[in-house]
Amino acid sequence: MTSTNASSPDACALPAATDAAACALPGADAGRPERTWTGPGAQQRFGILRRARSIAIVGASGNPARASYFVATYLLSSTGYDVYLVNPREKEILGQPVYASLADLPVTPDIVDVFRRHEDLPGVAQEAVDAGAQTLWLQLGSWNEDAAAIAESAGLSVVMDRCVKIEHARFHGGLHLAGFDTGVVSSRRQLLAR
Numbered sequence: 001m002t003s004t005n006a007s008s009p010d011a012c013a014l015p016a017a018t019d020a021a022a023c024a025l026p027g028a029d030a031g032r033p034e035r036t037w038t039g040p041g042a043q044q045r046f047g048i049l050r051r052a053r054s055i056a057i058v059g060a061s062g063n064p065a066r067a068s069y070f071v072a073t074y075l076l077s078s079t080g081y082d083v084y085l086v087n088p089r090e091k092e093i094l095g096q097p098v099y100a101s102l103a104d105l106p107v108t109p110d111i112v113d114v115f116r117r118h119e120d121l122p123g124v125a126q127e128a129v130d131a132g133a134q135t136l137w138l139q140l141g142s143w144n145e146d147a148a149a150i151a152e153s154a155g156l157s158v159v160m161d162r163c164v165k166i167e168h169a170r171f172h173g174g175l176h177l178a179g180f181d182t183g184v185v186s187s188r189r190q191l192l193a194r
Contacts, residue, residue: 037145039159046171048135048157052110053082055164056102056133058124059115060085062093067139067163068115069093074165084109102131111135113164114142121147129154139163 040048055075061068072094075083083096084105090098099105102112112128114121114137121138125147128136136151138144138160148158 035143035145037148037158037160039162040157044157045159045162045167048111048137048159049164049168049171052135054084054107054109055081055111055113056084056086056105056109056131057113057115058086058102058127060087060090060093060098061115062090066115071113071115071139071163071165072096074169079168082107102127102133105131108132111137111164113137113139115139116142118142118144122150125150128156135159137162137164140166 057068057072057075059068060072063069072083072085075081076094076096084107085093085096085098086100086102086105087093087098088100092098102109108131110133112124112131112133112135114124116124121142121144125136125144128151133156135157136147136159138147138158140161140163143160148160151158
């Protein structure tokens, strides 16, 4: 990093661009390209969720520790969506049949919610296009501009780096700071016994 004299005018200046690598978190990819794609705002995401009747979860897992399991549990128990689970290695999750691919679904899903590795996302985007979906939704931590370009060029709406469960709960008044529905409607903080 650049050293400056405390009395110089640059003493409070931001680090130079060349200092970015020194400020990066350990393990962070310093060569990651900047995000250039801009997603839909809150009103557009609300509209996407409101218009949808069915959601296909690609990468659904039967492991309760996985985010896809948590999201599937929420969507099945707390919403009116028809939920379809997609994973070629599973047969049943949460008592629901699991389909090997989007092409195997008995319906055309409105939203394809994706829990897959980064390198798989463009292929899943093409599957969503081929299945006739209206929206490609990439979960928290998933950002792939190639996948977004594939979907958008075919007329799909795209949401990236957002959780369907969190967004649905946020728009419907069921979101606690930790992302859970507490079932308590109050302006008072609850005191917990220790």
